[in-house]
Every structure is written in structure tokens, then in C-alpha cells.
Amino acid sequence: MSIKCEVKSVESLACNTYRILLQPEQQLEFKAGQYLLAVMGEKDKRPFSIASSPCREGELELHIGAAEHNPYAIEVVNAMKSALESGQPFEIEAPHGDAWVREDSDKPLLMIAGGTGFSYVRSILDNCLSRGVSQPIFVYWGGRDACQLYAHDELQALAEQYSNLTYVPVVETAPADWQGKVGNVLEAVNNDFISLSSYDIYLCGRFEMAGAAREQFTAEKGAERDRMFADAFAFI
Structure with a gap:
């Protein structure tokens, strides 16, 4: 469905990441x-995950990583900024994707993210x-x-507030005072879990990460292939 949106704000977060708030008409x-x-042209439509939950009625939130070497994303951020400054609506098409949360499941959840x-x-x-x-609920963010x-501080606060939530940050290069894990996020999961056979697993990152996770976790950790969800699986 094609929808016009008012761009409410474009906020710089960290490391060339932007938070964008849209209000659908x-x-x-x-x-x-x-x-x-994000509709950039008749044949130029670029996918971005919706960061907000459906419970936030009337507002859509995006997190876009837009480094200078990534024109695909930075062009969208600039188009959003232009729409904000001019007051013109920005067109989107939604919803898309089959990797949505299965609300009827009572399995423990493992969520794995890379970057944005x-x-x-x-x-x-x-x-x-x-x-x-x-x-x-386990959240691994690499x-x-x-x-x-x-959103490291936000997740730490949520993990303190909710006893069933475990947050594990993983970085490849760590400062001296780093309190999380160092290395690859999939390796961290692999080291921390003996079995993943009882989990619903949700993944989002580079296609090669999603593909590696599916093959590794099903072969080595007993993960059920049909309980692993990632939009990347439709393309690999």
C-alpha cells in the first residue's frame, strides 16, 4: 500500500546513524x-525495517545507517531531510516482509542484530x-x-527493568573499559548456547550473516529451520 507521510524529525544518533520519525497520512x-x-522513484524503492512497534499508533520510526560510502542509504536520509525542510510529504509503501514476530508462540526468543x-x-x-x-528473551547486538x-544504554536499562530480558552487546574492536563481549556476534551466540532447538530465532543484518547463522545454528545447535526468521532468507 502506498502512503504519504509527514517527516516529523531527522535526528543524528551515532556513527552515521539517523533516527527518522514519520507520521502516515x-x-x-x-x-x-x-x-x-522508501519511494525514491517509480522503479527505485528502498527497504528499511520499521523500528517502532505497532503499539505506537500514528508514528513510524526508522533507524538508517548512512555512512558516506553508502549512497543507497544517505540519499534516503537526504531526501527525508528535504521533505522535512520543505514540508512536503514523503511516500512509502508498506507493510512488507514475512519475518514478523509470531505472537502465538511461547518459545523463548533469541534476537540477533548486526549494526542497524x-x-x-x-x-x-x-x-x-x-x-x-x-x-x-535474549538480544545479541553486534x-x-x-x-x-x-541504543546500548537503552537496552541495558530495559534488561535491568525486565527480569526475563538478557542483553548481550558484542563488538569487534573494544575500548579498554568495555563490559561486553569482543568478536563476532554469531560466535558469541554459538559459545553461549549448548542448544537452540527450543528457540524462536529472529535475525537482521547483512545477508551473509543471516545465511551463516541459519546454516551454523541448524547444523551445530539443533535450531529448527522453520523457527528461524529473517527477511534475508527470501533472497538467499
Whole structure:
């Protein structure tokens, strides 16, 4: 469905990551974990995860990593800024994606994000906490360095507030005072879990990460292939 949106704000977070708030001109029904297409042209529509949960009525939140070497994303951020300054609406198409949270499941949840793939995880996490799910929730978030984990403090606070939530930050390059894990986020999961056979697993990151996780976790940790969810699986 094509929807015009008012761009409410474009905020710089950290490490070339931007938080964008959109207000759709009509009600949009979507599931936590779905994505939208930013319409840049008739044949140029670019996917971004919706970071907000459906429980936040009337507002859509995006987290876009837009480093200078990534024109695909920075062009969208600049188009959003132009729409904000001019007061012109920005067109999106939504909802899209099949990796939405399965609300009828009582399995423990493992959510794995790489970089701004956290926006996908954030929508699902917000949904689960809002619904008061009681099963264990594990969030593993990986980045090149601590700067990429732009919601680190927020997640630490949530983990202190909710006894069933465990947050594990993982960086490849760590400062001296780093309190999380160092290395690859998939390796961290692999080292921490003996079996993943009972888990619903939600993933968002680079396609190669999602593919590696599916093969590794099903072969080595007993994960059920049909209980692993990632939009990347539709393309690999």
C-alpha cells in the first residue's frame, strides 16, 4: 500500500546513524518485524525495517545507517531531510516482509542484530515487552565498535527493568573499559548456547550473516529451520 507521510524529525544518533520519525497520512497496519519501502522513484524503492512497534499508533520510526560510502542509504536520509525542510510529504509503501514476530508462540526468543539491523529487533522487542510475554528473551547486538551500538544504554536499562530480558552487546574492536563481549556476534551466540532447538530465532543484518547463522545454528545447535526468521532468507 502506498502512503504519504509527514517527516516529523531527522535526528543524528551515532556513527552515521539517523533516527527518522514519520507520521502516515492514513492508518497503517503492520506486524512487529516488518519493513517499509522508501519511494525514491517509480522503479527505485528502498527497504528499511520499521523500528517502532505497532503499539505506537500514528508514528513510524526508522533507524538508517548512512555512512558516506553508502549512497543507497544517505540519499534516503537526504531526501527525508528535504521533505522535512520543505514540508512536503514523503511516500512509502508498506507493510512488507514475512519475518514478523509470531505472537502465538511461547518459545523463548533469541534476537540477533548486526549494526542497524537492530531496528528490526527493536520493533519485535518493544512488541514483546508491551504484550508482557513471560518467556526468556535474549538480544545479541553486534557492531564493529561500541559507537555502532547506538541504543546500548537503552537496552541495558530495559534488561535491568525486565527480569526475563538478557542483553548481550558484542563488538569487534573494544575500548579498554568495555563490559561486553569482543568478536563476532554469531560466535558469541554459538559459545553461549549448548542448544537452540527450543528457540524462536529472529535475525537482521547483512545477508551473509543471516545465511551463516541459519546454516551454523541448524547444523551445530539443533535450531529448527522453520523457527528461524529473517527477511534475508527470501533472497538467499
